[in-house]
Amino acid sequence: xxxxxxxxxxxxxxxxxxxxxxxxxxxxxxxxxxxxxxxxxxxxxxxxxxxxxxxxxxxxxxxxxxxxxxxxxxxxxxxxxxxxxxxxxxxxxxxxxxxxxxxxxxxxxxxxxxxxxxxxxxxxxxxxxxxxxxxxxxxxxxxxxxxxxxxxxxxxxxxxxxxxxxxxxxxxxxxxxxxxxxxxxxxxxxxxxxxxxxxxxxxxxxxxxxxxxxxxxxxxxxxxxxxxxxxxxxxxxxxxxxxxxxxxxxxxxxxxxxxxxxxxxxxxxxxxxxxxxxxxxxxxxxxxxxxxxxxxxxxxxxxxxxxxxxxxxxxxxxxxxx
Numbered sequence: 001x002x003x004x005x006x007x008x009x010x011x012x013x014x015x016x017x018x019x020x021x022x023x024x025x026x027x028x029x030x031x032x033x034x035x036x037x038x039x040x041x042x043x044x045x046x047x048x049x050x051x052x053x054x055x056x057x058x059x060x061x062x063x064x065x066x067x068x069x070x071x072x073x074x075x076x077x078x079x080x081x082x083x084x085x086x087x088x089x090x091x092x093x094x095x096x097x098x099x100x101x102x103x104x105x106x107x108x109x110x111x112x113x114x115x116x117x118x119x120x121x122x123x124x125x126x127x128x129x130x131x132x133x134x135x136x137x138x139x140x141x142x143x144x145x146x147x148x149x150x151x152x153x154x155x156x157x158x159x160x161x162x163x164x165x166x167x168x169x170x171x172x173x174x175x176x177x178x179x180x181x182x183x184x185x186x187x188x189x190x191x192x193x194x195x196x197x198x199x200x201x202x203x204x205x206x207x208x209x210x211x212x213x214x215x216x217x218x219x220x221x222x223x224x225x226x227x228x229x230x231x232x233x234x235x236x237x238x239x240x241x242x243x244x245x246x247x248x249x250x251x252x253x254x255x256x257x258x259x260x261x262x263x264x265x266x267x268x269x270x271x272x273x274x275x276x277x278x279x280x281x282x283x284x285x286x287x288x289x290x291x292x293x294x295x296x297x298x299x300x301x302x303x304x305x306x307x308x309x310x311x312x313x314x315x316x317x318x319x320x321x322x
Contacts, residue, residue: 048144079182116189122181146189151278208261217253232270
């Protein structure tokens with residue numbers, strides 16, 4: 001596969017970081033701010049219908065230098081693809097003592113048609129000798145929201161970038177590269193005309209609060225369990241990712257709500273939250289089973305659920321352990 005130009009995957013380098021200080025405290029999950037305290041200066045750049053690059057105050061606790069928490073590693077593709085290009089992978093960890101490693105892999109859609117999901121089959125963690133340390137059965141792209149019977153947060157249009165997030169119990173220092181067997185797509189969807197956009201954030205020593213606006217006239221459902229955000233370094237590359245925390249909720253048309261993120265033990269001023277939403281009248285459930293047919297929307301929905309449950313289970317285990 002032709003090595004992609006790194007600029008294709010660093011859209012965030014077009015933006016300048018704006019550093020601002022906040023004097024906010026979290027008490028019982030509520031932000032308290034002095035009346036004389038101005039809102040932090042946040043630079044918001046819309047990415048698509050469910051995400052934005054937010055640049056502003058430092059969101060990290062600065063316990064460790066970022067170089068101890070993440071590193072770039074090569075990722076190779078066994079079966080070459082003419083439809084998608086992989087960017088440089090990033091491996092991260094919560095702290096230098098964690099037994100878990102997370103990956104984030106950019107993927108670009110270079111075909112003519114948008115796809116409702118890009119699927120990575122068999123993601124392998126390799127050591128310096130090419131030995132397999134651990135294997136992820138599959139991963140799906142993190143992108144914008146579209147629908148095809150179900151609503152998905154994995155839609156990737158032509159020349160747009162999605163991300164594969166993942167986590168496994170594997171030694172961070174031993175992992176030197178990643179290998180994916182092949183990439184495939186789950187078919188075409190229709191981009192949602194509804195926009196639910198993260199617009200700003202506040203932070204404290206141990207929490208991150210992100211404000212989200214529903215810019216449509218329609219009530220939407222939002223589930224914390226299936227929502228990610230990516231943390232970017234000053235060089236425009238991802239350095240970590242995580243889930244939001246809390247319970248499912250609804251948001252009325254033209255309304256707003258807030259979501260909570262986890263502590264980051266490094267330093268960063270750029271985040272890209274992805275909001276997984278669906279209209280209030282579209283709720284459907286699926287039965288997780290074997291032999292999934294990736295041409296069927298209901299089976300893609302099941303793949304999403306299995307993937308998210310697996311990742312969230314690993315993160316919840318780490319949280320409980322600490």
